[in-house]
Amino acid sequence: MSVVSLQEDISVAYLGPAGSYTHEAAQERFVGNNFAYKPYASISDIFDAVESRRTTCGIVPFENSTFGSVVTTLDCFIGSKLRISAEAYLPVHHNLLSKSKLSELKKVYSHPQALGQCKKWLATHLPGVALVEVASTSYAAELAKEDPEAAAIASLMCAELYSLNVIERDIEDGKNNTTRFFILGGSTSTRTGDDKTYFLFTVDHRKPGALCDALKVFKDHEINLTKIDSRPSQQRPWHYAFFVEFQGHLEDENVQGALEKLKELCPNAKELGSYPNQRPKEDTY
Known part of the structure; x- marks a missing residue:
């Protein structure tokens, strides 16, 4: 897991109380005496703390290699203005x-x-x-x-x-059990050449093939999708928001072209951020 060490004081919101895996991930990601770790009782509280600027940034669990996506985190992104600035991976032994x-x-x-x-x-x-x-x-x-x-x-x-x-000790079912975390802030990361982007959109479910049309945009622009989720959109019953992660950065020309087209096709579309790829090299898609 890459680390961050800065000279000025930074407060990091994490899922508490002390001793959680999110706390452990925060300590590994943010190293030094300049960091203050602040526990919060829920993932939504972490989003609120960062949005209200009570903390500089936040760290939230996003998905686990054994048990999949953390749906509470997905739901919080739907109404949030926060951006993902980085990802972090933590081997988890229960x-x-x-x-x-x-x-x-x-x-x-x-x-x-x-x-x-x-x-x-x-x-x-x-x-x-x-x-x-x-x-x-x-x-x-x-x-x-x-x-x-x-x-x-x-x-x-x-x-x-x-x-x-x-x-x-070590009672997890998958011995390579790993949890991925997102670092939340107000801005996205600069382009590195090995990046991923997270994007949210909705489609008109009354239109046959609407989701297929949206996903085809990524193929047309030669963008590789690495993850897709859906959650209730919180707009009306039986209406869904789709989350996609793909290889590339918001500054990439093909990504910009794809997102412009998606914003034409989709009633709602939101960029959630680009961040350097931190997936361990031994793990492949």
């Missing part, structure tokens, strides 16, 4: 933390993503135990600290911070 023994557990707290990334292990080793979704893995550790019948799926950092025992 641990079962508790003050009790495995046989004494009646519930497991964690973020929905963490529960999903460990579902095979949980089904095998804790069948019938209640799985309780909470706002973050570190908040799960806080709850497990006060509940003798509970455990949390969280980081080893949380075991130390919240005085919990490590019942089992």
Whole structure:
């Protein structure tokens, strides 16, 4: 993961409390005494903090290699004016933390993503135990600290911070489990020659082939799509926003041509930012 180190003070909003994987990603991405890490209770709170300039920037989980997209982050982008300035990757190893023994557990707290990334292990080793979704893995550790019948799926950092025992290490289903994060700010990154861009658009669902027409624009301009998602548009029922990530930068000539055409075709179209490609070299599309 590349790091940022600046001379002036910068505040970084992350999904708290302390010990979350987002906190860990923030510490790896922003290195030095000039950075103040500020915890927030939800992903939407991070967006609000950056938009209102209570923090300089924010870091949010975007997708996991095992369990897919973080839909809360996608939903926040729909109404936001923030831009993505960078991405970061963090290998994630989940641990079962508790003050009790495995046989004494009646519930497991964690973020929905963490529960999903460990579902095979949980089904095998804790069948019938209640799985309780909470706002973050570190908040799960806080709850497990006060509940003798509970455990949390969280980081080893949380075991130390919240005085919990490590019942089992590395319980994630995918041993190459990795989470990708976006760095949020008011502007996008400059062109490097190896960049990706994130873009949001809607189509007229009443028109046959409207989505196909929009996606064909990328092919016509020789742009390689690397990811696509859809979410309710928040405009009206059964209407969707589409998110696409592709190789290239907003300053590239072919990208500019494609986005101009998309803005002609699509009722709503929004550039969410360009950022240097940080995908580990051993990972391929």
